[in-house]
Amino acid sequence: MSSPNTETNETTRSASTIWGGRFESGPSAIMEAINASIGFDKRLYRQDIEGSKAHCDMLVAVGILTEEDGAAIQGGLDQVRAEIESGQFVFRTELEDIHMNVENRLRELIGDAAGRLHTARSRNDQVATDFKLWVRDTLDGVDGALAKLIHVLINRAEEHAETVMPGFTHLQAAQPITFGHHMLAYVEMFGRDRGRLADCRVRMNESPLGSAALAGTSFPIDREKTAAALGFDRPTANSLDGVSDRDFALEFLSAASICAIHLSRLAEELVIWTSAQFAFVRLPDEYSTGSSIMPQKRNPDAAELARAKAGRIIGALNSLLIVMKGLPLAYSKDMQDDKEPVFEAADTLELVLAAMTGMMEKVTPNTERLRAAAGVGFTTATDLADWLVRELGTPFRHAHEVAGSLVKMAEKKGVGLEDLTLEEMKTIEPRLTEDAVKVLSVDWSVRSRTSQGGTAPDRVRAACAAARDRFPPPQA
16 A cells, blocks of 8 residues: 655645644644545535635624725635636645635735634634535425425326226235325325425524634624524524534434435335336336346336435444544544535435436336236225125124135135126125125225325325425425
């Protein structure tokens, strides 16, 4: 293994100026490599500059900074942001992180006034603020992506309110349902995911800025002003907690993990449904791949990868839980490792949501195959038991036994329940009539499930309308 680049002295000595005169020499090349975070935290640049501008405004307002210095700092920060967004900015590893890279460039642009920006602020409260702002922005982005997926699913549910398919328990045929009803189950799951994200956003929306290193500051700062400027509801109540809290990141990862599980369940169904043995749906070409050796293959790779990536998001949650589990108050450098799992999880979740939205928008249900499969496996046996209860007053347990005996008879004959003659059925229960035979059709079965939340087509249409109201559409 090659050793890290050791072009040292000048570079490492200059790096020591970040933390001042406590040290006689700069860090070793290895220390510089393990300590630096600019490789990943540079994506916080917008939030870092936003936080610095709010801090600068506040320092001017309370008289800590002169208006002249404040104007210079604001102009310099705008220029730094423009350089980063145009790709002209040079990020330097020896400056460790985004905060010092921005501050160093600001000093190059405006001179000594740049050094006054850090008055009454530490990198501890600065990074906590930046990270909160980034997670908050990400929550809003994921919520918008979920809203799009939900509305695609509602549209498909409405379109297929009467498309009959088998419902499963234990992956065994259970009762007939509609494809629309099945889609609405995922609407509920993803709707709860949006609720978790909203809860997380409310709870995290407190500003750490002004907590300084851990104990607050002796300067007469106005934390309410910076909190309001950055869109927070209030400042954090305790400076120790303000700099050491990463619950907001853990909550985001927890919500992301649950959402990823829901995406994985839907992906798994697409994988099963697209197989030749099921042939329930067909994915469009743009979300399928072929085989290098088998010319007939249409592989549901987008769905399989969506299923796989749940593991990466859950892994990110586990990673940060383990980082945080034993840290004493307040800040520890371990917390530098909070960002990479969050960044990766956010990127992964947004990609999978986009892929799933595309798949569900264009997936084609095989309505004939779904209808044929809906009756396989004696799926209307419960309807017969219910008829015995409803029409003849039979106790349900006895009705269950009668229906089970008829299933056994049909199974031995190698036919469906609906193929038994009434005379054959009466050998098990003499009180059965032609009306009992009617309930054995899959269409009758789904139409009869009219209870709230049921699969009857009219219920599905009403549920679609209600879902549009309950889950606001994505913002334009």
